[in-house]
Amino acid sequence: MPDPHSQRPARPATPPQPPAHDTAQHVLHPPADDTASRTAVPADTSWKQDRGPLDTSVPCEPRVYDYFLNGADNYRVDRLLAERLLKVAPWLRALAWVNRLHGLATVNYLARGGITQFLDLGCGLPRTHHEGGNTHEAAEQVASGVYTVYVDRDRSAYGHTRVLLEDRRQAVVREDITDVAALFAASAVRAFDYNRPIAVLLHDVLAWIDDVGAAQLLSGLQAWLPAGSVISLTHAVIDTHPDVMARLTEIYHEDDIAFRPRSRDTIARLLGPWPLLKPGLVPTSQWHSPNPHAALDPSLTTSCAAVAIHPSPAPRLPDDPAHPV
Template sequence: MTSGFPDDYFKRPTVARLQDHLDGGTDNYRPDRDFARDLITVAPWLPASVRVNRTHRPRVLACLAREYGIDQVIDLGCGLPHADNRHLPDEVRRMVFVDADPGVEAHARMVLAERHGTVSLRADLEDMPALLAAGPLVQLDRGRPVGVLLHDVLPWIGDGTVPTVLAALRSWLPAGSVLSVTHATTDMDPESMTALTRLYGGAGIGFRPRSGQQIRDLLTSWVPLEAGELLTTASWRRPTHLHPRFDHSHAYAIFASPGDRTP
């Protein structure tokens, strides 16, 4: 390992660089581009899905700031910084970008230095106690609500880790906080999702899309803030639902509160 990067880091695809390439970015390498072609072969809608998820983020930040009065936010599994990262709502005064990928953290430090109130942190969701004890999170005001983005993260971590992550967050978050989740789903194109899971697995990357009911079950201890049916990422807070033919998100968006933290 050199300078914090695994020896094979630039020789194999990574999720963050794949997402960057699928979104039209340039912070990626040949292994990412070659593998992305295979992914698109079985799921032609994948680039559109990545773009939908990325454009969902600024709408969520605006909602957190203007409807819930939240001005401090943690972006867990933030991925490579996009131009959108530089245009946060004025009301967001503190933003902590967290990712386990050393390449993401290096880019984040460079890009996010341009905006006052943003900070990056390299941390792994596999070790929630260490993450929650890190300086940038300790410096947040836990006497006030905190927003947490968990966008396109849960499908990439192990089944045994997801409950631990959610339970740790629920215990740590102050009253009035809001969790925003997006999660790839098998509900819309199960055949393609199965093929994607198989391809990712062959590359040593665990990918776990879930049904809407499975996603609800993960969040059973949380209080949903938007009643009714699960909304796709593309249709969340839209005046009308997209026809399934034109909804390429293949993911659900959920807003939830930690509630009173009773067992």
């Protein structure tokens, strides 16, 4: 549990809510073959043996992010790291909210288009309804029969998510998402209906994975996903504030956390051959347009967003999918 004696910022009295989306529908196609290839990658699995007490002497990224969102599931060591980061980039807390609300808005949009299966990779710590809710809740606002699988390697994220969210229509998996073979072998992941599309969420995830692991994860997902599926991504970028991002990287590394913001060109290459839904790869605050976040300080362009769609057979998507949710 978090240190009860330290002070935290008050949570907003009225949390931000995703705006309403249009009602255009996706026309989805079943896959021609349900034997998609699965790419095995080497991975460190020693973390699976950590059965002892949770180590609260070192920070971890999901709890730092929780602090940015005014959450309660963080420790003093996480807050100390977060405050050092905020001194360099005071907009990080606002950016965390932009990323969070973008994710919920995108899930809601995809559910309106007919996608009701979600694989939330690197899901982080769950949020309460007053904190904006979670993936399955955003989808269930507009669709029924939603099945969501949350995946995270971190003990805190896995434990809290399992306690709060796991039930018949949601499952929680503790796995290193770069171990694609183990990810696809998990019973909860195998329970997806492969005759229907799946939305994979990689929201603020790839910046914590090295280049080889990120490339293998994306190629493995693209080989495995059925037709009509999408990959939604947000990612920290270095293009607009390279000096600030370099300093943030140094601060994270001082606590043995590997942070890898990338250029937009590199992120586009990671998405590979899949076409991007309009408006393409753009600042996260501008993907859902018009969006109240679009007028925020240009500093918030240190994150970009894209939704890649399965190219064959290409689903018929709304003409203008960038409307707000």
